[in-house]
Amino acid sequence: MGVRTGHYRAGVDIGGTFTDLIVFNDATGSFTVGKTLTTPHDPSQAIETVLVEALERDKVAASAVLQLIHGTTLVTNAIIERKGARTALLATQGFRDSIEIRRENRYELYDLMLEMPESLVPRYLRFNVPQRILTDGTTLQELDVAFVGRLTRELVANGIEAIAIAFLNSFANPTAEREARAIVQRIAPAMRVSISSEVVPEIREFERTSTTIANVYVQSRVESYLIELQTRLARIGIKGNLLMMLSSGGIVTLDTAIRFPIRLLESGPAAGALAAASFGAVCGYSDLLSFDMGGTTAKFCVIDRGQPLIAHEYEVDRRYRFKKGSGLPIKVPVIEMIEIGAGGGSIARIDPLGLLKVGPESAGAEPGPACYGLGGTEPTVTDADLVLGYLDPDYFLGGRIKLDLAAARLAIKVRVADRLGIPVEAAAWGIHQIVNESMANAARIHTLERGKDPHRFPLFAFGGAGPVHGCRIAKALGSPVVIVPFGAGVISAVGFLTAPLAFDFVRSWPGRIDSLDWQKANMLLAEMEAEGQALLEASDVQTGQISHRREADIRYVGQGHEVRVPLPDGQLDSSSISTITTSFEEVYRRLYERLSPSVPIEIISWRIISSGPKPEVRLEVPHTESKTAQAALKGRREAYFPELGGYSTIPVYDRYRLFPGENFSGPAIVEERESTIIVGPDRHFRIDEQWNLIIEPLFTL
Numbered sequence: 001m002g003v004r005t006g007h008y009r010a011g012v013d014i015g016g017t018f019t020d021l022i023v024f025n026d027a028t029g030s031f032t033v034g035k036t037l038t039t040p041h042d043p044s045q046a047i048e049t050v051l052v053e054a055l056e057r058d059k060v061a062a063s064a065v066l067q068l069i070h071g072t073t074l075v076t077n078a079i080i081e082r083k084g085a086r087t088a089l090l091a092t093q094g095f096r097d098s099i100e101i102r103r104e105n106r107y108e109l110y111d112l113m114l115e116m117p118e119s120l121v122p123r124y125l126r127f128n129v130p131q132r133i134l135t136d137g138t139t140l141q142e143l144d145v146a147f148v149g150r151l152t153r154e155l156v157a158n159g160i161e162a163i164a165i166a167f168l169n170s171f172a173n174p175t176a177e178r179e180a181r182a183i184v185q186r187i188a189p190a191m192r193v194s195i196s197s198e199v200v201p202e203i204r205e206f207e208r209t210s211t212t213i214a215n216v217y218v219q220s221r222v223e224s225y226l227i228e229l230q231t232r233l234a235r236i237g238i239k240g241n242l243l244m245m246l247s248s249g250g251i252v253t254l255d256t257a258i259r260f261p262i263r264l265l266e267s268g269p270a271a272g273a274l275a276a277a278s279f280g281a282v283c284g285y286s287d288l289l290s291f292d293m294g295g296t297t298a299k300f301c302v303i304d305r306g307q308p309l310i311a312h313e314y315e316v317d318r319r320y321r322f323k324k325g326s327g328l329p330i331k332v333p334v335i336e337m338i339e340i341g342a343g344g345g346s347i348a349r350i351d352p353l354g355l356l357k358v359g360p361e362s363a364g365a366e367p368g369p370a371c372y373g374l375g376g377t378e379p380t381v382t383d384a385d386l387v388l389g390y391l392d393p394d395y396f397l398g399g400r401i402k403l404d405l406a407a408a409r410l411a412i413k414v415r416v417a418d419r420l421g422i423p424v425e426a427a428a429w430g431i432h433q434i435v436n437e438s439m440a441n442a443a444r445i446h447t448l449e450r451g452k453d454p455h456r457f458p459l460f461a462f463g464g465a466g467p468v469h470g471c472r473i474a475k476a477l478g479s480p481v482v483i484v485p486f487g488a489g490v491i492s493a494v495g496f497l498t499a500p501l502a503f504d505f506v507r508s509w510p511g512r513i514d515s516l517d518w519q520k521a522n523m524l525l526a527e528m529e530a531e532g533q534a535l536l537e538a539s540d541v542q543t544g545q546i547s548h549r550r551e552a553d554i555r556y557v558g559q560g561h562e563v564r565v566p567l568p569d570g571q572l573d574s575s576s577i578s579t580i581t582t583s584f585e586e587v588y589r590r591l592y593e594r595l596s597p598s599v600p601i602e603i604i605s606w607r608i609i610s611s612g613p614k615p616e617v618r619l620e621v622p623h624t625e626s627k628t629a630q631a632a633l634k635g636r637r638e639a640y641f642p643e644l645g646g647y648s649t650i651p652v653y654d655r656y657r658l659f660p661g662e663n664f665s666g667p668a669i670v671e672e673r674e675s676t677i678i679v680g681p682d683r684h685f686r687i688d689e690q691w692n693l694i695i696e697p698l699f700t701l
Contacts, residue, residue: 017295
């Protein structure tokens, strides 16, 4: 067979333990997948490795890959580990400490030892700059040009690598920030500079400043990584476009990603939510709970009416995992999800009180679980799943990694079972069930806090470990059905291929809706649409394929927070007030189930989401020669189900030989190369027309 050519696109997702790949042919729908251990010291090495393996295995020419879309947690890790550039802050005279004063809220009221995350810029590198802009954008005090020049020379002499400029009220008038940047760049052309009026031109100084600092803090690290990745791709013959996933679910070119690296904050997890939304829509499920469990973390995301929920503020480096206000605020659009330290590599331990705990610490890819045989000695969730018989030691990643059952049993025995005085099997089941309950509790909190009922949402399970645990989590949540897509172990990589080129723009300009200057409002919207049009056209999107969606942040006068409301198309004027008010009331009632009709409303910020066409991704599942249920049965093995009294002989099915329309009763194990599906004894499963495996209760009340 010769080398295949054509038009291929690739999606690559780097996780804490594994790097996932899909290479997709747009014309035929054929695809190949790959999965390899992540290389934490240089993530681009794992991308090169998995690409070479997959392309050689399926005989696809590297030159045929015309587009590679990638998501990364590099930005998050750099902030958490404090591995960014040495950064200084230029703030308005008297306001350099606003990022440390924060909002004076205590996220834990009675904690006398309350801990806040350290600022990315220490106080001795925060400088007061003589200048002042008022809230309406007028200038009270002109920028002291000479001061900025002297300060820049001093910073260069002291080895400062990056400067964040965030002046008070710059969202209303960016002139002073732009002037200060020009001075810095004239004196120090190599200095990296971010100004808040470009990174996040929104009201609320603390969040705007924090985001601007984070953007320039990670810029050099992101650029170096992307250049190294481009070099590796060119070396193996891939000359196509390298695009990056944004936290909001759009994709952008490298130039935009390097200019606004903070937009990549949660770019990796975003792809999984997009994949769940895309597959759910094809299956007829517009409401879903996306569940992505990999080697390091588990992530849940509510898919509401076919779209993942979007938040416009995020916290990174939280001191307390679930405490809002305990992290550094980042004001960028992010697909809203909850992420907990519960993955295949999560470490089990006995705490000082003698209780069994699992996670959030992870064995990661190095050294990995004990059963990997790479030097790990701590018992993990993967070790427990292996001991319980859920994983085949000879078929992990299709047999590419041989799992050591004896090492897994020894780790659980020494670290858990002996200390609790229980058998290894009971300890393994305890690890498995504790991590299930931790994930179910997180999912329950996440859905209920958003006004959703987890009993109503099907669970869309994917990731390397998601299908192993999906059935138990759905049972704990009361979810009516579990959906496991074909190729579940790498399905997050498919999410990259479903995303359009897109970017979000925002301008803060507060005003009561009954007294707005509609001419200025139209000017703001037109300005943002023009920016989006130019950015997408520069990314080779055809003019006629670009669309713009309008939204506004609206609240009742006197409130402290806003809700996101769609705006009508076309020119806005006083006749638009009733339409906007009705939209606001619909959104507000859906969130809070009540209105305040006697209180006027005001618009705080105006938004444009500019996007290109959304790609169609229909995977063509490879056919096998036989369609009989007997042919799909690979064999049987002992697996642990407490409902059956312990270990029982369970049928094992080959996922690649299961066809639409087939039905089976649990308990059962279904194996793919990159994941394993566990079906409980009180469940049955079927294959739908899209080749998804659907798990449902045997009996419903």
